[in-house]
Amino acid sequence: MIARLFCWMMAVALASLTPLARAEDGYDLWLRYMRADAATSARIAAHGQVIAAPGDSATMQAARNELLRGITGLTGATPTLSNIVAPGALWLATPRTAPALPLKLEGLGQEGYAIRSIRVEGKPVTLIAAQGEMGLLHGAFHWLRLAQSGAALDAMDIRSAPRIGLRLLNHWDNLDGTVERGYSGSSIWDWWRLPDWKGPRYADYARANASIGINGTVLNNVNAKSDSLTAPYIAKAAALADVFRPYGIKVYLSVKWTAPMELDGLKTADPLDPTVAAWWKAKADEIYKAIPDFGGFLVKANSEGQPGPQDYKRTHADGANMLAAAMKPHGGIVMWRAFVYAHDNPDDRAKQAYADFKPLDGQFADNVIVQVKNGAIDFQPREPFHPLFGAMSRTPLMMEFQITKEYLGQSTHLTYLGPLFEETLKSDTFAKGKGSTVAKVIDGSLDGHRLTGIAGVANIGTDRDWSGSIFNQADWYAFGRMAWNPDLTADAVAREWTALTFTPDKAVVEPVVAMMMGSREAAVDYMTPLGLAHVMDTGHHYGPGPWVSELARPEWNPVYYHKADATGIGFDRTKSGSNAIAQYAPPLAKRFADPRTTPERDLLWFHHLPWGYRLASGETLWDGMVHRYDRGVAYVAGMRATWEGLRPMVDGERFAQTQTFLAIQQREAQWWRDASIAYFQSIARRPLPAGAASPPESLEAYKMRKFPYAPGNP
Numbered sequence: 001m002i003a004r005l006f007c008w009m010m011a012v013a014l015a016s017l018t019p020l021a022r023a024e025d026g027y028d029l030w031l032r033y034m035r036a037d038a039a040t041s042a043r044i045a046a047h048g049q050v051i052a053a054p055g056d057s058a059t060m061q062a063a064r065n066e067l068l069r070g071i072t073g074l075t076g077a078t079p080t081l082s083n084i085v086a087p088g089a090l091w092l093a094t095p096r097t098a099p100a101l102p103l104k105l106e107g108l109g110q111e112g113y114a115i116r117s118i119r120v121e122g123k124p125v126t127l128i129a130a131q132g133e134m135g136l137l138h139g140a141f142h143w144l145r146l147a148q149s150g151a152a153l154d155a156m157d158i159r160s161a162p163r164i165g166l167r168l169l170n171h172w173d174n175l176d177g178t179v180e181r182g183y184s185g186s187s188i189w190d191w192w193r194l195p196d197w198k199g200p201r202y203a204d205y206a207r208a209n210a211s212i213g214i215n216g217t218v219l220n221n222v223n224a225k226s227d228s229l230t231a232p233y234i235a236k237a238a239a240l241a242d243v244f245r246p247y248g249i250k251v252y253l254s255v256k257w258t259a260p261m262e263l264d265g266l267k268t269a270d271p272l273d274p275t276v277a278a279w280w281k282a283k284a285d286e287i288y289k290a291i292p293d294f295g296g297f298l299v300k301a302n303s304e305g306q307p308g309p310q311d312y313k314r315t316h317a318d319g320a321n322m323l324a325a326a327m328k329p330h331g332g333i334v335m336w337r338a339f340v341y342a343h344d345n346p347d348d349r350a351k352q353a354y355a356d357f358k359p360l361d362g363q364f365a366d367n368v369i370v371q372v373k374n375g376a377i378d379f380q381p382r383e384p385f386h387p388l389f390g391a392m393s394r395t396p397l398m399m400e401f402q403i404t405k406e407y408l409g410q411s412t413h414l415t416y417l418g419p420l421f422e423e424t425l426k427s428d429t430f431a432k433g434k435g436s437t438v439a440k441v442i443d444g445s446l447d448g449h450r451l452t453g454i455a456g457v458a459n460i461g462t463d464r465d466w467s468g469s470i471f472n473q474a475d476w477y478a479f480g481r482m483a484w485n486p487d488l489t490a491d492a493v494a495r496e497w498t499a500l501t502f503t504p505d506k507a508v509v510e511p512v513v514a515m516m517m518g519s520r521e522a523a524v525d526y527m528t529p530l531g532l533a534h535v536m537d538t539g540h541h542y543g544p545g546p547w548v549s550e551l552a553r554p555e556w557n558p559v560y561y562h563k564a565d566a567t568g569i570g571f572d573r574t575k576s577g578s579n580a581i582a583q584y585a586p587p588l589a590k591r592f593a594d595p596r597t598t599p600e601r602d603l604l605w606f607h608h609l610p611w612g613y614r615l616a617s618g619e620t621l622w623d624g625m626v627h628r629y630d631r632g633v634a635y636v637a638g639m640r641a642t643w644e645g646l647r648p649m650v651d652g653e654r655f656a657q658t659q660t661f662l663a664i665q666q667r668e669a670q671w672w673r674d675a676s677i678a679y680f681q682s683i684a685r686r687p688l689p690a691g692a693a694s695p696p697e698s699l700e701a702y703k704m705r706k707f708p709y710a711p712g713n714p
């Protein structure tokens with residue numbers, strides 16, 4: 001009896017050790033390292049049975065630990081650590097640890113790496129080589145990515161170096177723990193208990209970012225509080241910097257323009273006032289004492305009520321250069337945001353950033369980079385690329401994408417952002433003729449800039465799965481991978497992510513990637529078809545509100561953006577309207593001047609057209625809009641069906657979350673469609689095309705829906 005009980009206990013104990021029994025809650029992101037199938041496991045074991053990675057630095061330890069963790073998880077066997085390059089070894093080497101490396105490292109910089117299958121005394125060895133240890137860490141992550149996705153590990157010959165220098169997350173995290181436009185819980189920065197308590201999430205955060213090539217993080221909201229520049233908060237930021245440093249993640253801070261007045265009672269924040277400049281210089285010195293590798297400042301000035309140099313009749317360049325001078329002796333930089341529009345400027349909001357910044361081209365100090373939002377309006381499901389890209393050749397410009405999906409269904413809609421990033425990066429500015437893509441502007445190659453950058457507004461919070469949903473993790477992943485290499489396609493990145501996040505099994509990868517790839521277009525269809533924008537309900541930006549018209553500032557109202565009236569719909573940005581098209585290079589301006597040559601996807605962004613206008617398909621604009629709303633809803637129904645079919649192949653917890661969120665998305669896509677049609681039909685006064693269902697509720701009923709506690713709304 002006792003023996004039988006013992007056997008039973010053993011069986012239970014063993015069962016709980018088998019990896020399949022492990023609950024998957026998403027915490028491990030794409031670094032799951034679950035036991036691989038026999039063939040993959042054997043391959044990994046053959047190429048990673050020994051890890052030869054000499055060096056005691058924290059970065060080398062991180063690289064070694066990652067390989068140990070990965071290989072052990074994937075194969076079930078722990079590799080040996082050795083300083084001798086044995087057969088079957090993974091050998092991590094820099095010119096310092098191995099002066100006679102058999103490959104060239106030129107051009108790889110400090111973060112790049114090479115991976116090559118070589119022979120040492122006739123035996124196969126995988127060499128990961130780099131100029132420095134950070135490159136080795138990135139190389140280790142690359143090798144693990146391949147190992148985890150079941151790729152061949154012999155005959156390797158890879159060289160990889162980041163194309164863009166600054167690859168940063170922007171956290172819109174407030175000091176009270178809330179996150180502006182955050183949909184995944186609270187801020188992961190526990191400001192209150194820092195600097196003493198440094199919870200395990202910080203290192204996991206740094207690991208995850210390093211694994212996809214991100215190398216910096218702005219800790220606090222662009223709507224900044226001065227307090228983050230006080231001594232206690234600098235100490236807190238320094239504690240985080242200490243945790244991140246081994247992973248190559250630098251810390252940056254958003255600053256409030258009037259901090260010298262608020263913190264130390266200065267009479268002014270005029271950038272040309274010497275006391276102001278001296279204050280910032282002393283502040284920079286203080287920060288660098290605590291954080292010697294501090295990255296720099298991010299500034300939102302004279303935008304949406306934030307103070308800035310224009311309050312003192314100075315320009316953005318005056319402001320940026322004053323801060324840049326304070327950072328300069330320490331090697332720091334200033335990222336100055338171009339997201340500006342003023343309440344007293346009646347001009348088209350889409351034109352205002354260009355109007356403010358274009359004349360300043362060439363006036364910025366060499367450690368200033370101007371951060372331009374993706375979209376001259378605001379992170380919409382679709383916007384044409386920002387006209388500043390390609391228009392300021394003498395100023396380094398960095399891209400600001402929004403990873404958190406303020407306008408794309410927030411945490412519950414599956415709307416993979418890879419295609420949005422790719423579409424923008426590949427857009428041709430024609431600044432120096434055909435092929436002058438946005439990617440070439442921001443990687444510095446078009447104009448020969450050395451300071452280059454890209455930022456993503458983070459979707460990270462205290463939710464167990466970090467990003468508010470499993471599929472939102474893909475947006476964080478895609479941002480990092482495309483920041484490292486802006487030529488990567490959204491499809492390739494989705495494949496990688498799916499293989500790592502679920503399984504390399506094609507039976508899962510193919511349908512999941514297919515779902516993801518069409519998902520952003522589906523959101524465009526059910527929210528803002530044919531170039532519409534900013535019709536989300538006010539404040540929380542969650543759900544439809546195309547009828548909103550009574551807010552104080554005209555450009556806060558959706559009616560400002562769609563301009564629907566009895567004759568038609570759309571924002572005329574041609575000569576007869578705001579003439580925003582003139583901000584684009586002549587070949588594009590010409591293309592956008594005529595609805596016939598404007599890409600249909602941007603039609604109503606550039607033109608106000610009659611409801612009866614004929615689309616390329618031959619149907620009327622009104623019918624085409626209705627068809628697109630329906631197409632978007634149908635796509636979501638299709639995703640639900642696909643996901644149901646994957647039930648046997650996905651672990652229960654992650655399956656159920658996605659299943660529930662897709663149900664929410666379908667309900668809400670339908671709501672978007674119905675409410676939009678109810679409203680626009682009340683203006684267009686046209687019948688629905690044959691087969692299209694009437695909205696089940698009255699327009700008034702849709703207008704009545706209120707969401708006072710929707711998350712993320714400041």
Ligand code: BDP
Binds near residue numbers: 181339
């Ligand atoms: C808008 C957000 C707002 C941000 C602002 C910005 O609605 O919360 O503060 O952008 O980027 O998208 O500064």
